[in-house]
Amino acid sequence: MTFILKPQPLTTEAFAPFGDVVEAGAKTAIMINGGNTERYDSLARVQVENSDDYAVINIFRAQPRMTQYGQRATDKRTMQVEMMERHPFGSQSFQPLSGEPYLVLVADAVEHLKPENLHLFLARADQGINYHKNTWHHPVLGLNKVCDFLVVDRKGSGNNCEEFYFDQDQRIEIQL
Ligand SMILES: NC(=O)N[C@@H](O)C(=O)O
Numbered sequence: 386m387t388f389i390l391k392p393q394p395l396t397t398e399a400f401a402p403f404g405d406v407v408e409a410g411a412k413t414a415i416m417i418n419g420g421n422t423e424r425y426d427s428l429a430r431v432q433v434e435n436s437d438d439y440a441v442i443n444i445f446r447a448q449p450r451m452t453q454y455g456q457r458a459t460d461k462r463t464m465q466v467e468m469m470e471r472h473p474f475g476s477q478s479f480q481p482l483s484g485e486p487y488l489v490l491v492a493d494a495v496e497h498l499k500p501e502n503l504h505l506f507l508a509r510a511d512q513g514i515n516y517h518k519n520t521w522h523h524p525v526l527g528l529n530k531v532c533d534f535l536v537v538d539r540k541g542s543g544n545n546c547e548e549f550y551f552d553q554d555q556r557i558e559i560q561l
């Protein structure tokens with residue numbers, strides 16, 4: 386039996402158990418620079434675990450996964466979900482740079498993931514996300530074309546990436 390995942394719109398409220406939505410207008414702006422600029426302040430915090438950890442700024446260039454999984458006869462686009470990961474020592478944020486929507490797949494904070502623990506969101510091109518420390522998520526999911534993301538996450542000692550693989554006989558599909 387295949388477990389089908391359909392995306393819901395990304396909103397601050399729906400995503401709150403997993404992290405923050407980083408978008409202008411999510412909060413009232415502070416006028417700065419003599420009224421020239423709106424500052425949407427502290428939309429998210431960079432979480433690091435240890436005193437000698439530090440935050441880094443990266444760019445991820447993500448290949449579109451849905452296209453990689455080809456087109457069905459019904460012209461639905463599909464992708465199989467095989468694994469999830471989490472970062473126990475820090476948050477991880479993704480801000481799209483390519484003007485494209487993208488998918489965000491997260492899961493409830495349980496140790497043995499089941500398909501029903503998964504939650505799929507469709508993010509607009511003007512919405513970023515910040516996974517809180519230890520939030521289960523799928524590696525970045527570009528949608529329509531190669532997409533760049535500005536990524537802020539934690540650097541430091543220890544293994545900051547824990548993976549969970551679903552049983553091979555458990556087929557889980559994203560369908561659009
Ligand atoms: N591995 C890595 O840096 N990327 C993942 O953490 C991801 O969420 O895409």
Ligand code: NI
Pocket residue numbers: 470472477522523524
């Ligand atoms: Ni990650």
